[in-house]
Amino acid sequence: MINFKIRYTLLLFAACISLQACKKAWQDHTAITIEALNKTLIQQINETPDLSTFSTYLVKTGYDKVLASSKSYTVWAPTNTAMQTIDAAILADTAKLRLFVANHISYQEYFTTAPNPSLVIRTLSGKNIIFTPATFEEAKIVKGNVYVKNGVLHTIDQASGTKQNAYEFMMSTGLSTKQRGFIQSLFHTEIDTSKGVKLYTDPITKKTIYQAGTTFPVTKNTYFQRVSDISSEDSLLTYIILSDVAYDAEKAKIGRYYNLSTSATKTDTLTQFAVVKDLVVNHVYTIDNLPDTLTTVSGVKIHLDRSAIIQTQKLSNGIAYVVSSIGYQILQNKIPVIYIQGELPDSVRVPSTLSIRTKKDLNDVKYTDMQSRSITSSPDPLYYYRYKTTVNSAQYKVYWRAVNDIFTTSFNQKVDFSATRYYPKAVETPLATMGYKAVAVSDYSEVYLGLYTPANYGTLYTFLVSATGVVSTAPSALSLDYIKLVPVN
Incomplete structure (x- = not known):
């Protein structure tokens, strides 16, 4: 009886050791390193030989002082090898370099245990990045969770340039000059009265008269106001960009439903707005999970044929597809009941x-x-x-x-x-x-x-x-x- 108890105890002890060994690999990946709690982020980076190149650019852009402050930050620092792949045009341009460096820094502390399965995080560049337990955008985290007194340091194997938002990408691509041109034409100036001091209402025009100097002109875009602000970093979307051939085809398809017999110019403007208003989806659909039907922000259901996709572009606020055509039912969908x-x-x-x-x-x-x-x-x-x-x-x-x-x-x-x-x-x-x-x-x-x-x-x-x-x-x-x-x- 005594021998049986001894054997059972030894087996139980061995099982516990085996279980702890299985857990150790995952714990090593997610463990929080706390030996640097007496250092700032910039001190820890400066003392890490494989981050010396990134450290140089922190100093050049002034972000070394930011990472020496008492505020909390998370830094995803590219290794020296990763920094060798940076475009020379970025390194030669101070503004671009600042955006590049800022794209690897965020406010607050983010450990690899936080994403479940991923987090969208706003960096100091104003752009969003995707953070998972093992990656920063496309980069792998080679050493994570170095906990210092003003934040967290992760080391990554690729540098991450700032991505364009949907509007910036549309403006940069040469595949859709007509869609770009029309949306650009919708910029206009309005008077911001949100802080205006009201004096009186004109009895004839019924307009409110404000104290001089309390209102000011602001630039607005009708598309951003009425459809979706595709330049905003605050929401994630799928944006469809029509090639010039596809844009003309859409105008020809629906132009008859926006007729104004008094003005051909107004008919054309109405038609173009009807084309572009149904190209934004309030969800990010990668090409691997692209559904058969997408519902746009205007409520119109459209279909994207994968064979019609000319270019796919990841964005700071989602994803964009440049396409040669789109499909939808015109009557009772595009032209609603x-x-x-x-x-x-x-x-x-x-x-x-x-x-x-x-x-x-x-x-x-x-x-x-x-x-x-x-x-x-x-x-x-x-x-x-x-x-x-x-x-x-x-x-x-x-x-x-x-x-x-x-x-x-x-x-x-x-x-x-x-x-x-x-x-x-x-x-x-x-x-x-x-x-x-x-x-x-x-x-x-x-x-x-x-x-x-x-x-x-x-x-x-x-x-x-x-x-x-x-x-x-x-x-x-x-x-x-x-x-x-x-x-x-």
Whole structure:
């Protein structure tokens, strides 16, 4: 019995030693070296022979003083061998050299135990880098986690130049001069009033007058404001850049849907904006994990064929693809279906109380609509709800869903379209009308009204109009869940 216990104890001890040996290799990789806690980062770098070249450039750019301060930093320092591969143009240009050196330094302390599996870290260059337990961008960490009194030092086997963001890359590539030129043309000057001291509002122009010297001009870009700021380092994205041939092909494909008969120049600008607005995706997709469908920030679903990718470029704020073509469904995707919600009128003209209701249909699905009941007879001009929307110069199928739980018999109403905001007389501005339709009792289905083709891209006023005494002698009403415009041509 005693011998059995001795043998069991020895086996258990051996197993423990074996387990500790297995753990040691990983612990050696991730262990925090603390023998340098009495040194600053610059002192530790200066005392490391294999970092002497990087140390020289720290001094030349003034970052040696930064790394001697009391603030906490992380440094990924390239070895002397790695520094031999640096472009001579960087070393000869003080500004470029400062960016290069700063790209290897970040605020705060980051150990190799922090990424899980990776971290995006902003460096002192203002650019983002990818840090994993074993790598800094494409470089391998050959010695990590040297803990000093003002930070952490990692030694890497490759130097890492500053990457361009999406806008910088687009500006530098010669493969897409037309996309670049159009986005450049969208820069303009605005007056920043965020710190302005308000004096009064002009009674005639209705403009706010500010104290002199409290507002100032700033440069803005309409694309950055309305689509995505592709120059920002604060978000990660996939950016698609069209070759000049692809850019022209896209303009030709969708130009007819942005027609302005009054101005060919404005039509061209609208078309180009429609091309470039659907080229940003708020996620980084490498070519290895590129899905079949990408959803852009504008909500349009597009397809990138790998065979159409001319160039792939890693960015400081994501990844860019220069392509010879893109794919998408034009109608009902690029040119979207329009829903005009009944409870969101731009204006109303009714003689009775409006009622906005949230109810359930026959399938127990919630919906919200607007009603006005007991309209005895519309005058001239008629009673209506008015809605404002933007349409393309496309042909639309028009539907409504209008629920009649007001009367026990049907009532009549119609949809009229106009480019003007006032409900006009026919002799002044002809209306495109769907004509009066009966709203059946408790009918929750979509009702097809007819086809409508706007002459131009732009603002469209839609009027839901009650019946006149000529159309119906019975009490009338207005009711609308939604009007739907589906592009078909």
